[in-house]
Each structure stands twice: as C-alpha cells, then as structure tokens.
Amino acid sequence: MxxxxxxxxxxxxxxxxxxxxxxxxxxxxxxxxxxxxxxxxxxxxxxxxxxxxxxxxxxxxxxxxxxxxxxxxxxxxxxxxxxxxxxxxxxxxxxxxxxxxxxxxxxxxxxxxxxxxxxxxxxxxxxxxxxxxxxxxxxxxxxxxxxxxxxxxxxxxxxxxxxxxxxxxxxxxxxxxxxxxxxxxxxxxxxxxxxxxxxxxxxxxxxxxxxxxxxxxxxxxxxxxxxxxxxxxxxxxxxxxxxxxxxxxxxxxxxxxxxxxxxxxxxxxxxxxxxxxxxxxxxxxxxxxxxxxxxxxxxxxxxxxxxxxxxxxxxxxxxxxxxxxxPDGLAEDAALGLGPRAPAPPPLPPADARLAVTPPMGAGQVAAPAEDDYRHAHDLVEGLPASLRELARVRATAMPVLAALLLDADPALAARQRSELASRCGEALAAQACELRRTRLENLHPVQRLPLAALAFPALRQRPRPELDAFLDAIEAMVHADGQVSVFEYCLSKLLQVQVREALDPARHARFGRQKAPGVRAEFAILLAVLAEAGHPGQPQQAQRAYLAGLQRVLPRDHLAYAPPAEGVRALDAVWAPLDALAPPAKQVLVEALVDAVSHDGQLGVAEAELLRTVCALLHCPLPALLTDSP
Structure with a gap:
C-alpha cells in the first residue's frame, strides 16, 4: 500500500x-x-x-x-x-x-x-x-x-x-x-x-x-x-x-x-x-x-x-x-564498519539542475522514502557545517537559525525584517539571526533549508509558549515586511507556523480527512494557479497550460478559468485548511496535479522541487528530502 x-x-x-x-x-x-x-x-x-x-x-x-x-x-x-x-x-x-x-x-x-x-x-x-x-x-x-x-x-x-x-x-x-x-x-x-x-x-x-x-x-x-x-x-x-x-x-x-x-x-x-x-x-x-x-x-x-x-x-x-x-551494538558497528560515516558527502546538485519527474512518480514518493533518500538525507545533514548543525539543535539558538533562513539578501529589506524581529523577540536574537545570515547561511543550498529547519524543530518546541507565540508573530511580520512575498518564502514561514501550532496543541489538530474533491473547487483552482505561475515565471501561456493540465487531473469535468489571484501567494491562506481536510484518495490526485502544475514539461528544478515539498508538507503529504528521477 x-x-x-x-x-x-x-x-x-x-x-x-x-x-x-x-x-x-x-x-x-x-x-x-x-x-x-x-x-x-x-x-x-x-x-x-x-x-x-x-x-x-x-x-x-x-x-x-x-x-x-x-x-x-x-x-x-x-x-x-x-x-x-x-x-x-x-x-x-x-x-x-x-x-x-x-x-x-x-x-x-x-x-x-x-x-x-x-x-x-x-x-x-x-x-x-x-x-x-x-x-x-x-x-x-x-x-x-x-x-x-x-x-x-x-x-x-x-x-x-x-x-x-x-x-x-x-x-x-x-x-x-x-x-x-x-x-x-x-x-x-x-x-x-x-x-x-x-x-x-x-x-x-x-x-x-x-x-x-x-x-x-x-x-x-x-x-x-x-x-x-x-x-x-x-x-x-x-x-x-x-x-x-x-x-x-x-x-x-x-x-x-x-x-x-x-x-x-x-x-x-x-x-x-x-x-x-x-x-x-x-x-x-x-x-x-x-x-x-x-x-x-x-x-x-x-x-x-x-x-x-x-x-x-x-x-x-x-x-x-x-x-x-x-551482543554489544557499538562493538558490532566497529567490526562491521558501520560507525560514523566519513564527513565527505558528494556535491549537491547545481541550483539550476533539472529532474525528470512525472505526476504519478511524485505522488508515489509521498511518505515512501527509499534507500537513496536515506543517502541523500545523510549527505544533506553532513553537508551542513558542523557548527551550524549544533546551533540548530540547541534550544538557545534554534530561533535565530530559523529566523536567519527568512532574512532577505537585499540589505534594506533585511534591515526592516530585523526591526520586526527585534521588536517582538529582542535585539539579541535579531542580532544573532543577522550574524548567522551573513556568516553561515549566505551560500546555503536551496535543498538544505528545510533539512536545517527540521533539525531545529525539536529544540524550538521546547521553548515556553509565550516565546513561541512572539516568534511566530515575528516570522509573519518578516515575511510581509515589504508586501512582496515569494512563494517559497511564504510556504517556509507557513510550514514553520503550522508545525509549531500543531506541536503546541496536538490533540486539536489530529484528524483524518474526509472531504471530497468537488467540495473544494475554488481552493484547487487558487493553489494550482499560484504554483503554475511559480513554476513558469514570465511564461503566462506555459503557466496556463500547466494549470489546465493539473486541473484536468483533479477535476476533469470542471472548467475553471486560469486566473492567478491578484494578491498573489497570500491568497493561499484560505486554501490550506479545506485542502488538508481532503480524504486520502483525493489528496493523492491533488499531489499529482501539483506536480503537473509545477513541472508541466516533465522537468522539475531544484528550487521548484523544494517548493513542491513545502506545499506537500503543509498538506501533511511529506516528500523525501531530494526528489529523484527514479521511481
């Protein structure tokens, strides 16, 4: 199954x-x-x-x-x-x-x-x-x-x-x-x-x-x-x-x-x-x-x-x-050569690399990690500087690491983001985040951002609830500091907020979805339109074709015009709860449609793959750390 x-x-x-x-x-x-x-x-x-x-x-x-x-x-x-x-x-x-x-x-x-x-x-x-x-x-x-x-x-x-x-x-x-x-x-x-x-x-x-x-x-x-x-x-x-x-x-x-x-x-x-x-x-x-x-x-x-x-x-x-x-497990490790692996992982794929991924392959990899995914995960973790890994794992520095992931490369915007962070979480945390962004995260590969956030999560959720509430408010303010929100920036911040909220009150969010696809037509259309536009920037005709292909897969009898929302990515705020409440079979079709919308030409870039992973995580359909072009 x-x-x-x-x-x-x-x-x-x-x-x-x-x-x-x-x-x-x-x-x-x-x-x-x-x-x-x-x-x-x-x-x-x-x-x-x-x-x-x-x-x-x-x-x-x-x-x-x-x-x-x-x-x-x-x-x-x-x-x-x-x-x-x-x-x-x-x-x-x-x-x-x-x-x-x-x-x-x-x-x-x-x-x-x-x-x-x-x-x-x-x-x-x-x-x-x-x-x-x-x-x-x-x-x-x-x-x-x-x-x-x-x-x-x-x-x-x-x-x-x-x-x-x-x-x-x-x-x-x-x-x-x-x-x-x-x-x-x-x-x-x-x-x-x-x-x-x-x-x-x-x-x-x-x-x-x-x-x-x-x-x-x-x-x-x-x-x-x-x-x-x-x-x-x-x-x-x-x-x-x-x-x-x-x-x-x-x-x-x-x-x-x-x-x-x-x-x-x-x-x-x-x-x-x-x-x-x-x-x-x-x-x-x-x-x-x-x-x-x-x-x-x-x-x-x-x-x-x-x-x-x-x-x-x-x-x-x-x-x-x-x-x-x-038996002694550690002694067996030494005898079998299963000890700590050599800290020399292979290079990560270029940021402009393209992977051949089809919709069924994308859905088939949801929550189905294979041996190569384990190797990729090891390489991603080992590829992070050891000092950065330790900062993410420690309770006192997990928040600055996560905030640094959202600081913009533009100095003027980063200054506004720092101000928002300092006003809610204190100047010390804001200064730490800026220093980490400048010295440790400047050249962080796109595929390492979510793994780094995953390492920080256990330490983050041990912070007192008032601190977490203030931090989540700061994240929201940082993302909207200039009114221009990229899709990945939005999704990463949203994923962080969703996971923290669920960890704070887990029983409230535990449910099995039962919604059918026809009941969320408008939400389907909004999400597919936003992802099609993000997957084909500057190519409106290609984006429209990708949108229609995704829509045909999930709602074959409906004819909803391609209309990217004027508010852009912020229109997604209204879609997550209804789509997350879908029954499992409907979610499978949705994931296939999302793959179609992001990679209508059958090619998926590294940045697009990370965007797809983030969206799927928000829908509680986790994808492996680095999508592969093999089933």
Whole structure:
C-alpha cells in the first residue's frame, strides 16, 4: 500500500475502534446489570447501575485522553522516558540522534523528540504523538546497547512508518478509550486494597461491590486486550514492510527481531502496568500474553516474512551463544564498519539542475522514502557545517537559525525584517539571526533549508509558549515586511507556523480527512494557479497550460478559468485548511496535479522541487528530502 492507502486504512481503523469500544462498553454494562439484578432484584437499581457504569467509563476515557493532550512527549515522560540531551557525548545517544535525524529528513517530516527508557534492559521502542509535529520516539537502553547501527536503523524506520501512516494518532486514542473500559477493574482493586478494614454490613457490601467490580472489570481488561490485538497486529506487519522498503535491506530489522528472540530480556518491559497500556505501541511485545491476545504477530513469523528461509531453531543457537557473551551494538558497528560515516558527502546538485519527474512518480514518493533518500538525507545533514548543525539543535539558538533562513539578501529589506524581529523577540536574537545570515547561511543550498529547519524543530518546541507565540508573530511580520512575498518564502514561514501550532496543541489538530474533491473547487483552482505561475515565471501561456493540465487531473469535468489571484501567494491562506481536510484518495490526485502544475514539461528544478515539498508538507503529504528521477 502507498501512503494514501495507508492513511485510508488508518482512518477505517479509527472507525473500527469506535465500534469495538461501543461493543465493549455494551458488554460491561450488561454484565454489571446482570450482577445488580441478581443481588438486588430491583429494576431501578439496575438502571442506576447502568448510568453509573457509563459515567465511570466515559469519565475515565475523557480523563486519560486529556492527560495525553501533550502528545508524544507526554506519553514518553509517563513511561519514564528521559529526554536525550542536546549536547550529549554518549556515543549510543549520538548514534541514535544521527539515525533518527537522517530518517526524519529522508521522510520529509520534522525531527521528533528523543527519549530513552534507561531502566529497561529489553529491546524495544515506540513512537507516540498525534502527528509528525508532536512525535516522540523512545527506545530502551537495551536497544541502544544490544543493537548495531543497521538494526537500530531498522527499528527506527519501523517506528517512522507509524509516524507517517497515521498509526500514532490511532494508538494514542486507543490508550484513552481502553483506560475507560478498564476503570472498573482499577476501582475494584483500590477498594479491596484500602477497604479491607471495613466492618459491619456496610463494609461487607462495599467489599462485595469491589469484588463485582473486579470480576466485571476483568471483562473490560479482556475486551481491551482483544481490541488492541485486533487493531495493531496487521499494522505491525505493514510497519515491518515499510521499514524494509525504506532501508532496502532486511538484515537490520531481522537482526533486531532475532536479538529479541535470542536474549533473555527479549522485548519485555519491567513495569507491567505501563506495558499493558502501551503494548500496542511497542516495537515488540512488552509483556507475555496468549497468542490470540498478543498485540504483535509471532516473532518467528515476523522474521520469516523478512527472511523466508528462517528456521526458528536458529534462535536457540543464538540464545546459547549470547548467554555467554551478550551482543554489544557499538562493538558490532566497529567490526562491521558501520560507525560514523566519513564527513565527505558528494556535491549537491547545481541550483539550476533539472529532474525528470512525472505526476504519478511524485505522488508515489509521498511518505515512501527509499534507500537513496536515506543517502541523500545523510549527505544533506553532513553537508551542513558542523557548527551550524549544533546551533540548530540547541534550544538557545534554534530561533535565530530559523529566523536567519527568512532574512532577505537585499540589505534594506533585511534591515526592516530585523526591526520586526527585534521588536517582538529582542535585539539579541535579531542580532544573532543577522550574524548567522551573513556568516553561515549566505551560500546555503536551496535543498538544505528545510533539512536545517527540521533539525531545529525539536529544540524550538521546547521553548515556553509565550516565546513561541512572539516568534511566530515575528516570522509573519518578516515575511510581509515589504508586501512582496515569494512563494517559497511564504510556504517556509507557513510550514514553520503550522508545525509549531500543531506541536503546541496536538490533540486539536489530529484528524483524518474526509472531504471530497468537488467540495473544494475554488481552493484547487487558487493553489494550482499560484504554483503554475511559480513554476513558469514570465511564461503566462506555459503557466496556463500547466494549470489546465493539473486541473484536468483533479477535476476533469470542471472548467475553471486560469486566473492567478491578484494578491498573489497570500491568497493561499484560505486554501490550506479545506485542502488538508481532503480524504486520502483525493489528496493523492491533488499531489499529482501539483506536480503537473509545477513541472508541466516533465522537468522539475531544484528550487521548484523544494517548493513542491513545502506545499506537500503543509498538506501533511511529506516528500523525501531530494526528489529523484527514479521511481
């Protein structure tokens, strides 16, 4: 399945989850009613019990969903995760950060926040959040110590498939809903623990109610495990397949799974309650469950899908070998030559280079990074000066780096932009941005701007909300400082604002689109007209033909005249929300139309490719860091 099919499947999974949740709630209410009717024989008491049960489940779910509004970082912190420091010198953590950054840039999404579960010796990981803007990836200390770079890359690529395909928001909603249906069991446990000292008939009645709650709560736990197993198993197979598609090799992912099967710690987590709640989000099983309630497919079957000739008896041999000498990931890196790569990336393509890209190829690369995209991402990151990379990663300097990307080359305009920045964020930040623009970003290649912004994103979203609000206002003022806004300048600033807003309030922006193409005709026409004009500057006839080709692809029965908006790129403010609400199949056609509009002659320039990437990112259809002319 491609990205759009995966998104549609995740949306269907969300609807299926609601139906399963409703069925589970009905089963619990029926069990409670039966118990109340058996002990009291009163219809009134039965009705009251139904209302109370529904209230407990509903309030429990609402409470848990509210506690997860902070997104991926909140889940990682609740699991005991420790944030990876910006200036870490731990070689395992630096390796993790490098792998995650390269995968993120190759995927076209912001770099997620990183956490380590320091007390967990098992090999495991999870991705959490409502979307790419608030994503967090957590790995266990066991994974860092036992996996080599290829294996760690396979695990990270597996987790990124959950980030890209909409699984994360499904998983985090699943946590909230399942907490509600397990509430009765939790209440019964607390009463039994703290109510044992009760005497008399009231105390006995309380303990009897607790016992009933425990028994009925067991039904909730059963339904919860059944729902998790039903929702997550197939998504895990798809995530494994996506990871292999990305890395173009199976040994990394298969090697990680073999180490789970061959090491005593496996993938188990120490904290049973946490493992129960987040089991469906993990890379491997967090606790032992019967096969038909397990949240993951059998380990041997996952390996066999990657290596068809795999014999499960191999795990016994590995277990015997590793019992005496457990694997050391960093030592394996050194032996296999998988350590830090030589800092001499090949030259980037000339700014006027042309790539042969067709609309289906463009849509086919959305959220489908391949091995060459990983290499490109590595080269883009390594091609940035090391000092600039570190400035982007640090909380204190991320804002100046991002502001410097938008400073104009014209000194007079840059002075006005500096004034706008200083008035909102302070003279020190404005001076830093100007200095960075003059000394570090003057010759920055167009394809490096978005990767640099992606590196800065984790540090940026850790700033206090008032500072972020002031910074976003400053970005808006800088872009409109002279009333002349280029398409890329507008899109880059808009992308920054959208991603920050989504990170500040992730639950509010989490949704699966359902809009059909005919409902957004005017928005289609505006976006295609602006991109056709940008892709063919000074060539109005060519731009018109490109516009009509794109329109024919997305709305073949409509005849909307080519009319570039008088306000130019600023007319796009009205199109993003309606177009982002499109259903996945309609978005796929839209992306193909955008490729047509930007490159009607089948040739795509580097600057145009970056413009297309930025627009697609605003529509939550991430493209690789450097579009290639191979499918």
């Amino acid at each position: 491609n990205f759009f099919e995966q998104q549609a499947a995740a949306r269907r999974g969300s609807g299926r989850l609601v139906l399963l949740f409703a069925a589970a709630v009905a089963g619990i209410v029926i069990a409670v009613d039966a118990a109340v009717l058996l002990f009291t024989g009163s219809a009134g008491a039965t009705v009251a019990a139904s209302v109370l049960t529904l209230a407990v489940i509903g309030l429990g779910s609402l409470y848990r969903i509210a506690s997860l509004r902070g997104g991926g970082a909140a889940v990682a912190a609740q699991m005991g995760g420790t944030a990876v420091p910006e200036d870490t010198h731990d070689p395992s953590l630096r390796r993790l950060r490098n792998v995650v950054e390269e995968v993120a840039i190759a995927s076209g999404v912001p770099v997620p926040r990183l956490f380590v579960l320091e007390q967990e010796a098992g090999i495991n990981a999870f991705a959490a959040g409502y979307g790419p803007a608030d994503a967090a990836i957590a790995v266990t200390r066991g994974a860092l110590e036992r996996l080599n770079r290829d294996e760690l890359q396979g695990v990270v690529a597996h987790e990124f498939s959950h980030v890209l395909n909409g699984d994360m928001r499904l998983n985090i909603r699943l946590m909230g809903l399942l907490f509600g249906i397990m509430m009765l069991a939790l209440i019964g446990q607390r009463i039994l623990v703290y109510g044992r000292g009760g005497r008399g008939r009231d105390g006995q009645a309380l303990l009897l109610a607790a016992l009933v709650a425990m028994v009925v709560g067991g039904i909730g736990v059963f339904f919860g495990r059944l729902i998790k197993a039903g929702v997550s198993r197939q998504r895990e197979y798809l995530a494994d397949a996506s990871a292999v598609q990305f890395t173009r090799q199976t040994r990394g992912l298969a090697g990680a799974l073999k180490k789970i099967g061959g090491l005593q710690e496996g993938s188990r987590l120490n904290e049973r309650a946490d493992a129960e709640e987040v089991g469906h989000m993990l890379f491997g099983e967090g606790m032992a469950l019967s096969s038909w309630l397990a949240t993951h497919p059998p380990l041997a079957e996952r390996i066999r899908r990657l290596e068809p000739g795999f014999d499960p008896r191999q795990l016994q041999a590995l277990e015997a070998r590793w019992r005496a000498a457990p």
